[in-house]
Amino acid sequence: KIALYTDISGLSASTTAFTATNEVSTSGTSYSSGGNTLDGQAVAISGTTAFVDFTDETFSSVTLSAVGAMIYNDTNSDKACLVLDFGGTKTATNGDFVVQFPAADASNAIIRIA
Numbered sequence: 001k002i003a004l005y006t007d008i009s010g011l012s013a014s015t016t017a018f019t020a021t022n023e024v025s026t027s028g029t030s031y032s033s034g035g036n037t038l039d040g041q042a043v044a045i046s047g048t049t050a051f052v053d054f055t056d057e058t059f060s061s062v063t064l065s066a067v068g069a070m071i072y073n074d075t076n077s078d079k080a081c082l083v084l085d086f087g088g089t090k091t092a093t094n095g096d097f098v099v100q101f102p103a104a105d106a107s108n109a110i111i112r113i114a
Contacts, residue, residue, distance in 0.1 A: 003035030053104030
């Protein structure tokens with residue numbers, strides 16, 4: 001899953017699981033606690049680099065602001081996989097909020113292991 005956050009300063013390398021602390025509010029935003037399920041997971045290898053890609057994720061018809069997100073495994077004790085920093089506040093007002101993942105290759109994919 002992918003959850004959106006208004007503040008990611010409390011999320012670090014020691015964060016081991018999903019937390020609702022500083023998650024985007026569900027009140028009047030059309031955002032659901034815990035975020036959305038990521039679709040289109042794909043794992044591939046190029047040379048000595050393995051990488052993971054996801055389908056871009058759309059939070060539909062929402063009004064919210066977020067500075068980052070957490071990808072976590074909701075089928076395995078909500079274990080945290082990674083935290084994304086959007087590099088500033090991103091907003092949607094009664095519209096779609098889209099998390100666009102980079103190209104799925106050994107140089108750009110969101111998760112790369114060499």
